[in-house]
Amino acid sequence: MPTEEEKRDLERAEEYEHITARATVIGKNKIELSTGLIIAARYADKLRRVALVAFSRVAPKDVIVRDVAELNKKLYDIIVKEMKLNKLSVIRILVDAEYNERENKLEFDNIRVIRYLTEEECSNQLKQLNEKIKDLEKELQTYKEKIKKIEQLLSSS
Known part of the structure; x- marks a missing residue:
């Protein structure tokens, strides 16, 4: 059963699908996800919504939410521990994501966090x-x- 936050994200993801494309197809089941310009404090929600929009027709929603949550943990380490950015820093996150049907999971690589001054x-x-x-x-x-x-x-x- 999806949580209240997940329900909200699913609703917003459907909105985003009609308003803006933040994903670029780069192969079968492989998509470059982009958060666009955001403050660092909002990266997790934004990335989850972008992934939900991009993979909604390819992968189960619970798989998307689960795997993006793992990615967000890695991104936290990059943004907070390595780059030492504060919550109001303006960033853009780009990541290549591919849905592996055999293993029923999203795989992420080429993670880029761009900071704007x-x-x-x-x-x-x-x-x-x-x-x-x-x-x-x-x-x-x-x-x-x-x-x-x-x-x-x-x-x-």
Whole structure:
């Protein structure tokens, strides 16, 4: 029996099917899923809905929900532990998914999490990089001066 959340997702998945396509067919029972631009806090719901829409005619809904839940656990590790993103970070998730009829499961590979920066974050990073460039230019100048002194010492001896 589907939970209240799963029922809501199924209803929204049917809505999404009519409104927008977030899946690209890349082979028999193989589809690239895309969440579109979302905040990180919403990735699990969005990915589940996209998968439900994409695979609704191919795989049983309980299999889709089960296997996407496993994928979402992996994505949590990537988004929170590896990339250290906060809940409001803007991301897009792309993943290739294939329904394996023999094993009755969805298999995922080529998982990509793309983070988008705000203008302020870009400006801050640019500022930091410019400061680092200035520091490196000073360091380079120091080395050039040392090389000059060494060359002078070698030529005078």
